[in-house]
Amino acid sequence: MASDPLETYVNKGIYWHGLKVIERFYNLPLDYADPDGEKIRVFARSLIPLSKAKTPEEEAKLPYLLYLQGGPGFEVELQGRGGLVDEIHEQGYQTLWLDQRGTGLSSPIGHNTLPVHLTTDAAKAAYLKHFRADNIVRDCEAIRKILLGADGKWTVMGQSFGGFCAITYLSFFPDGLKEVFLTGGLAPLDEGPDRVYASLIPILKKRNQIYYKKYPQDILRVREIAAYLEASDVTLPNGGRLSVSRFLWLGINFGTTGGIDRMHQLVFRMTNDLELFGKLGSKTLQLIESKYSFDGNPIYAILHEPIYCQGQAPKWSASRVIASQPQFLWAHVKSLAQTEPLYFHGEMVFPDAFDDYVNLRPLKGAAQILANDSDYALYDIEQLKRNEVKVSAATYYNDMYVEFGLAQETAGTIANCEQYITNQLNHDGIRQDAKDVMKRLFEISKRERPGPRVNFLASCHDMALSFLFPKQPLQSPKVSEDGAWLFFDGALKTWAIHNEDGSFTSRQVFAHSNPHSGVGRQSTATPPYHWHLQQTETFQVNSGVLCYILDGTEGKLTAGQTATIVPGRWHTFWSDPESGVDLDVNITVRGGDNPGFDESFVRNFYGYLSSCTMQGFAPSPIQMLHFMYSADVVLEMPLNIGRAANYLLGNWVGWLGGYKSQYPEFSEAKAK
The missing domain is CATH 3.40.50.1820 (Alpha/Beta hydrolase fold, catalytic domain)
Incomplete structure (x- = not known):
């Protein structure tokens, strides 16, 4: 051999x-x-x-x-x-x-x-x-x-x-x-990469924030580079294409020692070229081509997502996850003020890499087949x-x-x-x-180290956590043939819609005749009275009647009507029990550094609440606050201490207690 x-x-x-x-x-x-x-x-x-x-x-x-x-x-x-x-x-x-x-x-x-x-x-x-x-x-x-x-x-x-x-x-x-x-x-x-990429987004945002805090002048520079690349057909020395996506992918540097400084030096050089020549010089293009090139190491691009797969097709997971994060999308950021930063991507491979990298082009069809292949056992x-x-x-x-x-x-x-x-x-x-x-x-x-002592302490620690932070078994929701996620035995149905402008829409249908969704504000599925730190919400009623409270004032929306709620305004909503029909509403959110109300939040928040309710358990207040903290959502509390409760109880106590903002039971792989 x-x-x-x-x-x-x-x-x-x-x-x-x-x-x-x-x-x-x-x-x-x-x-x-x-x-x-x-x-x-x-x-x-x-x-x-x-x-x-x-x-x-x-x-x-x-x-x-x-x-x-x-x-x-x-x-x-x-x-x-x-x-x-x-x-x-x-x-x-x-x-x-x-x-x-x-x-x-x-x-x-x-x-x-x-x-x-x-x-x-x-x-x-x-x-x-x-x-x-x-x-x-x-x-x-x-x-x-x-x-x-x-x-x-x-x-x-x-x-x-x-x-x-x-x-x-x-x-x-x-x-x-x-x-x-x-x-x-x-x-x-995990069985697939969706939760992997979703969990890395907050870290990637933090690295971008550190970058722009250290080099604030690069906010405008990066925007100008992206605008130039979008308007130009920039060809690299080997025939590859320097697209906005390929440029943003260089943010993979952020995870290594000195990576933020190296990225700044490249941005500085590119800006200098554009100011001097109105285009990127050959040396700059050569440098970009040589950085983490898929051309010489194509396995990285082709098999990167499958390294996270256990019997589940990746289906371009990173591309799907990033689509719900507007700060990473030039199509969205370019419409914002010049002071708004465009975030770099991390360790993610998108389908357009097989157009941008000249040596990946012959492998594009094979990559597409592998992206839809679920025959993985690692x-x-x-x-x-x-x-x-x-x-x-x-x-x-x-x-x-x-x-x-x-x-x-x-x-x-x-x-x-x-x-x-x-x-x-x-x-x-x-x-x-x-x-x-x-x-x-x-x-x-x-x-x-003394094994018995370590094991004893670990056992005491686990016992203390179990007493102070009791965990309940989690049940995965079902998914209907039309793709709806079913919570509270179908009393609430949700669909996720990712829009081209970077916003996210959750379509939600509340059954009018169900005790979990059709008995007014006291319905289990009614969200608590809250406000958003960063995101703007737009409610569009497709059918039925939506009752709401906005800053203490009650109102209603009927089919065809919309309402927009900006950050900082208290609100909640429910299906009108007197309407006699289901409430079908699209909730679209946009803006902010942390788009907390997203597909993952909807599935985990309602998944957890539904799991507890249907098993007869009371949901943990610490867990609920942990969800709120992760989404930058503040609940109504005495003395206006909601934000402090989020940070101290939701963040720190939640972390100590082992609570999470995402659970595998509420992932696409586990949904039935």
């Missing part, structure tokens, strides 16, 4: 001083379900610290640590002395650096390197499906058996997507693992729950790519997992401070 090493050498130069390097290629199955079929070539480089292996016998005894690179679709960088390498070798490991299949020297995927027999989009899509984490891990297992024998075990370290692969490894081949280290790699275990949740392999993870509280809350859910699912959590490092923490990160991980790995 494997070729002999193509080259073995000891380099005694400065850069490689003290490292023995062995480079190997392995001929492995493209499809492990057909082991005798088509083969690919996989490359891995061994680094052996001569200070730990002065003789062949000592070298043979050094345990292996396999490093899995972040991505997906990126090759591992050539490693020399210093930083991460030294920290690992100092612990007595020899290291193996794998170019994951389809990257680097491992049968790299490119528009011009696909096998010639792949002549259709369907054939290309079927081929590309073999380059996901499940087969990357199978490659690792094949290489492990070649190097160590069937019974040998090794340690695996995964950075970011490499950590996702390590969790797949834990799911299906735990017997080959001695230990696992994760850095920014506690993968969300994790065995039950196996992870009974995991016996030591897992030590470095988790970054402000991570812009792996949301902290979802990472904690994963850490709580994987048995025998312990963490080093810090808010002082970004996602690239092992680049930023490899010495500290690895020191912490190796200390955690020893598991030398």
Whole structure:
């Protein structure tokens, strides 16, 4: 199955001083379900610290640590002395650096390197499906058996997507693992990516706010650049297109150390070009083309959303989620005052990337097929729950790519997992401070803290939380054939409508004859008296009669009538019980840095309230305030303390109590 090493050498130069390097290629199955079929070539480089292996016998005894690179679709960088390498070798490991299949020297995927027999989009899509984490891990297992024998075990370290692969490894081949280290790699275990992207939006907004606070002059600069790109057909040196979307995608830099400053320097340079020449210079275009280019690493674009999928098609999740966030949409922001910032995007791949990047264009059809493919199986949740392999993870509280809350859910699912959590490092923490990160991980790995005491304290903590913040089982809502989400056994139906101008519309139908929605203001489905900090609401009645209270004054709207409520005005509404017909109303919201009333809020707020009501439980006031805090909605309270209650009780106490603004039970994947 494997070729002999193509080259073995000891380099005694400065850069490689003290490292023995062995480079190997392995001929492995493209499809492990057909082991005798088509083969690919996989490359891995061994680094052996001569200070730990002065003789062949000592070298043979050094345990292996396999490093899995972040991505997906990126090759591992050539490693020399210093930083991460030294920290690992100092612990007595020899290291193996794998170019994951389809990257680097491992049968790299490119528009011009696909096998010639792949002549259709369907054939290309079927081929590309073999380059996901499940087969990357199978490659690792094949290489492990070649190097160590069937019974040998090794340690695996995964950075970011490499950590996702390590969790797949834990799911299906735990017997080959001695230990696992994760850095920014506690993968969300959801069935699909919608909740992943929705959870990252607040972090991305915060990074944009930090950027514009540090460089306020860039608000106008970014707007002018976007206007220029929209009005011009800007072609990059390799034939790609610099669209507004491709420009905004460079915000992926915001999640790395120094990324905000690098983005400013690029914006500054682009503005200088436009002022001097009325266009972007060739050097600037070259710089943009080289930044995070999908052209050379197409797997990232093609398989990025599927890395979050477990039996659910991604369906361009990031594009759908961002569509409800007007600050990220140039079509919306350009109509606002010049002082309003346009937000950069983060780690998201949109369909138009397959038009903007010249080398992605031949793969556009295959990408569309994969976006609608639900045949993904990356994790065995039950196996992870009974995991016996030591897992030590470095988790970054402000991570812009792996949301902290979802990472904690994963850490709580994987048995025998312990963490080093810090808010002082970004996602690239092992680049930023490899010495500290690895020191912490190796200390955690020893598991030398008093286990019984830790378990006792954890049990006391859980008991206290259960007493102070009781949780009720959550029931997922049903979805009707016409796409309506059904709450309170169908008393309330909702549809989500994302508008081209960036606004969001929730169509809601309240059944007139149901006790949960048709008995006036006291109906269960009636929203509490509240006001919005940022969003403007427009109510448009399609049929029935809407009763409302606005700043203490009652009124009614009938079919065809509308009313607009600006931020800061108290209001609530309900279906008129005397009308004899269902209330059908469109509620459209727009504006503000935090569009809190969105599709996720509607599903989670009404989903939680409905779940409690239908099971006979009282909803938690802390949970309700946590919902309000996340949406920038303030409830009526004595002494006008609503905002303080949101912040102190909803935010802090809610966080301590483990309450969330989004639950998987109310996701599209779980709805019945």
